[in-house]
Amino acid sequence: MPVRITFLGGACTVTGSKYLVTHQGQRLLLDCGLFQGYKPLRLRNWQPLPVAPSQIDAVVLTHAHLDHSGYLPLLVRDGYTGPIHSTAGTRDLCAILLPDSGHLQEEDAAFLNRHQLSQHTPALPLYTRLDAQHCLQQFQAHAFSQPFEPIPGWRVTFSPAGHILGAATVLLEVGGRRILFSGDLGRPDDLIMNPPEAPPQADTVLIESTYGDRQHPAEDTLHALGEALQRLARRGGVAVVPVFAVGRAQTVLHAIHLLKVQGVVPAALPVFLDSPMAVSTTGLFEKHLGEHRLSAREARALSHGATMVQTTDESKALARRHGPMVILSASGMATGGRVLHHLALYASDHRNMVILTGYQAPGTRGARIANGEKTIRIHGQDVRIGAEVVQLSSASAHADADQTLAWLRRMPHAPQQVYVVHGEIGAADTLRQRIEHELRWHASVPEHASTGPA
Numbered sequence: 001m002p003v004r005i006t007f008l009g010g011a012c013t014v015t016g017s018k019y020l021v022t023h024q025g026q027r028l029l030l031d032c033g034l035f036q037g038y039k040p041l042r043l044r045n046w047q048p049l050p051v052a053p054s055q056i057d058a059v060v061l062t063h064a065h066l067d068h069s070g071y072l073p074l075l076v077r078d079g080y081t082g083p084i085h086s087t088a089g090t091r092d093l094c095a096i097l098l099p100d101s102g103h104l105q106e107e108d109a110a111f112l113n114r115h116q117l118s119q120h121t122p123a124l125p126l127y128t129r130l131d132a133q134h135c136l137q138q139f140q141a142h143a144f145s146q147p148f149e150p151i152p153g154w155r156v157t158f159s160p161a162g163h164i165l166g167a168a169t170v171l172l173e174v175g176g177r178r179i180l181f182s183g184d185l186g187r188p189d190d191l192i193m194n195p196p197e198a199p200p201q202a203d204t205v206l207i208e209s210t211y212g213d214r215q216h217p218a219e220d221t222l223h224a225l226g227e228a229l230q231r232l233a234r235r236g237g238v239a240v241v242p243v244f245a246v247g248r249a250q251t252v253l254h255a256i257h258l259l260k261v262q263g264v265v266p267a268a269l270p271v272f273l274d275s276p277m278a279v280s281t282t283g284l285f286e287k288h289l290g291e292h293r294l295s296a297r298e299a300r301a302l303s304h305g306a307t308m309v310q311t312t313d314e315s316k317a318l319a320r321r322h323g324p325m326v327i328l329s330a331s332g333m334a335t336g337g338r339v340l341h342h343l344a345l346y347a348s349d350h351r352n353m354v355i356l357t358g359y360q361a362p363g364t365r366g367a368r369i370a371n372g373e374k375t376i377r378i379h380g381q382d383v384r385i386g387a388e389v390v391q392l393s394s395a396s397a398h399a400d401a402d403q404t405l406a407w408l409r410r411m412p413h414a415p416q417q418v419y420v421v422h423g424e425i426g427a428a429d430t431l432r433q434r435i436e437h438e439l440r441w442h443a444s445v446p447e448h449a450s451t452g453p454a
Contacts, residue, residue, distance in 0.1 A: 003175040003454035005206075007446040008049060009033055010422040013041060014210050014361050015067045017422055020051060021454060023175045026151050027051065029059045030170060030181055032084075034070030034101075034126075036335055038363030045071065045126055050449065053080035058150035061086040062183025063167035064093035064246060070101055073127040076135035085150050087158050088141040089166020089288050093246055093281060095139075098132035100245070100277040104336050117380040144168065162186020162196040163397050164247035165281075165288050171200050178202040179454050180415075184210070184422070185399040185407060191221060192251050192292050193397065198410040204454050205415045207408065209423025210359055211400040212431030221394045225255050226264040228355060228390045229326065233266055237351035238323040240342045240387075242366055244332035245278035247397050248357050250285060250302055252328055254294070255395075257305040272318060274309040274338050275330040282308075319345055323352070332357070334365035334376075344378045352387040358396035362424060401431060408439060418443040419452065 003023045009016030009031075016035035021028045035041040053075045061069055061084065072084065072094070086094070105125035112118040142148050147157045151174075158168035163186035170181040180202035188195040199205075232239050243249040253273065259265045273279055285292060285299040294302070306328070309315050315338050318327060327346075329339035343365075346352045360366035365376050370391055375382045399407060408418075418441055420428045428445045435443040446452055 001175070003177045003179070004451055005179070005419070005454045006050075006451040007421065007448060009035065009044070009448070011446045011448045011450065012425045012428065013037075013448070014359075014423050014427075015041060016044065017068045018071065019181065019206065019421075021172065021174070021179065026154070027056045028151060028154060028172070029056050030172070031062055031068045031183070032059055032071045032075055033067040036067055036333070036364065037361040041363070045074070048078075053078045056080055056082065058082050058154070059084045060150055060156055060170055060172075061090050061094075062161065062170055062181060063164055064090045064097055065164065065184065065244070066097060066101055068183070069094055069098065072135045073098055073102060073131040076138060077127060077131045082138070083140045083150065084135070084138045085140050085142060085148070085156065087144065087166040087168050089284070089291060090168070091139045091141045091166070092284055092287070093164070093166055095136055096277050096280045097246060098136065099129045102127050102129035102132040108336060111379060115380060159197045159200070160194060160291070162190060162193045164193065165284055165291055169196065169199065171202065177204065177454050179204045179206070181206045182208050184208055185404060186397060187216075187399050187403060190293075190397060192254055192294060194292060196399070196407060199407060201412045203416045205408070205418045206421050207404065207418055207431070208398070209404070209420050209428040209431040210398045211396065212404065212420065212423045212427035214400060214427070215402050216396060216400045217393050219394045221392055222255055222258060224392055224394065225252075225355075226259045228353065229256070229259065229265040229269065231388075232326070232353050233269055233324045235351050236323045237349070237353055238346045239326045239353040239355055240339065240346050241326060241328045241355040241357065242332050242334045242339045243275075243278065243328045243330060243357060245275050245330040246281050248332050248395065249273060249275065249278040249328055249330070250282055251395060251397070252357060253282065253302050253305055254298070256326070257301055270325040271306040272309050272325065272327045273306045274315050274318065274327055274342070276310050278328070278330055279308045279310060315341070318342070333360050333367065334369070340378050343376075344381070344383050346387060348384040348386045350386045350388070353390060354385070354387050355390045355392060357392045359398060401434065404431065405434060405438065408435070414439070414441050416442070420445045
């Protein structure tokens with residue numbers, strides 16, 4: 001019986017990654033992500049999977065970002081009882097991210113109900129903090145380069161992918177086939193993370209295409225951020241920086257630390273990290289030395305280079321301060337969380353600044369701000385964007401198109417087929433064409449819910 005892959009997410013979109021591998025009646029789910037961005041995509045989170053969770057035998061995660069892990073609390077709540085296999089770094093991050101995701105969804109639902117802003121009565125969270133905490137009990141951590149069997153006869157090996165702590169590429173060997181999942185590939189020149197390891201030989205490759213149609217700009221992140229913060233300090237404004245609590249927050253903190261050490265920005269410029277999840281994540285860099293470029297001293301400096309804001313009252317108290325100051329807050333695409341309150345408060349004033357770091361998925365508030373829209377909707381209200389908008393495209397933690405192709409070229413031999421996934425349709429198809437024309441490999445862009453041979 002042939003090995004088959006069904007693309008339940010991350011197909012023709014850069015979110016919701018879920019790939020179901022089936023062989024001889026057994027099923028392995030590779031990644032279990034939430035859909036984010038456009039409302040039609042987010043609505044998919046509320047639709048049942050085409051396979052009952054109780055019929056899935058194992059789950060394997062590439063990394064902890066919610067578009068790869070955030071559906072796990074639902075999967076377990078709806079009947080999945082098997083193991084969730086990951087690296088130790090991914091397990092530690094999911095223990096932070098998933099309960100926080102459930103908490104934010106409970107908060108958002110409560111806000112909508114309190115202000116009667118929902119079309120549903122009552123508005124319900126997709127899942128709760130308790131749902132998320134429950135699924136954490138099923139995690140099993142594995143070391144890089146150490147093969148294991150998630151299902152008897154199925155063999156999986158994790159290799160470092162860069163990108164964020166714990167991120168892995170996954171080699172799955174089953175039914176005589178070698179299937180390689182890239183997950184999200186990091187950059188060879190990342191400010192914090194090590195470069196991804198060279199790919200092993202495989203018959204079938206699933207390659208991400210977040211930046212499949214573009215190259216990172218030649219701008220130097222430190223230089224661009226330094227100039228922006230100099231302007232901010234001179235006019236006494238407030239910079240709101242939407243950041244992913246995992247990865248991007250730490251990269252920006254490290255960059256600001258370097259700029260202060262170099263004397264580029266005032267050493268006294270106040271910096272606040274307003275995200276309990278990001279605060280907890282920052283401490284993990286000391287625990288996972290060796291997975292990133294930072295020394296033990298630099299990893300400690302991450303936690304001491306900013307005021308760590310934990311409670312809601314501490315977050316609200318920031319509104320009573322005057323600029324200049326920098327507020328880093330989740331989420332990275334301004335889809336939810338405390339950053340929305342800061343944007344609502346500061347985005348209209350021309351003295352202030354919104355600094356966008358890296359990819360903004362279409363349909364998110366971050367993308368609308370990046371595209372120059374003059375008003376955005378926050379908590380049912382229109383907020384004018386009068387602040388200066390700065391885009392640090394070079395701060396992305398994803399490999400760009402050239403870097404992705406360079407990684408593929410390091411394979412010992414050409415695979416039989418490549419599926420281009422986890423990218424918007426334009427980016428995915430552009431990368432497909434480059435793989436076919438430049439590498440002379442067979443490549444295709446699978447559609448959502450389609451099934452193909454592995």
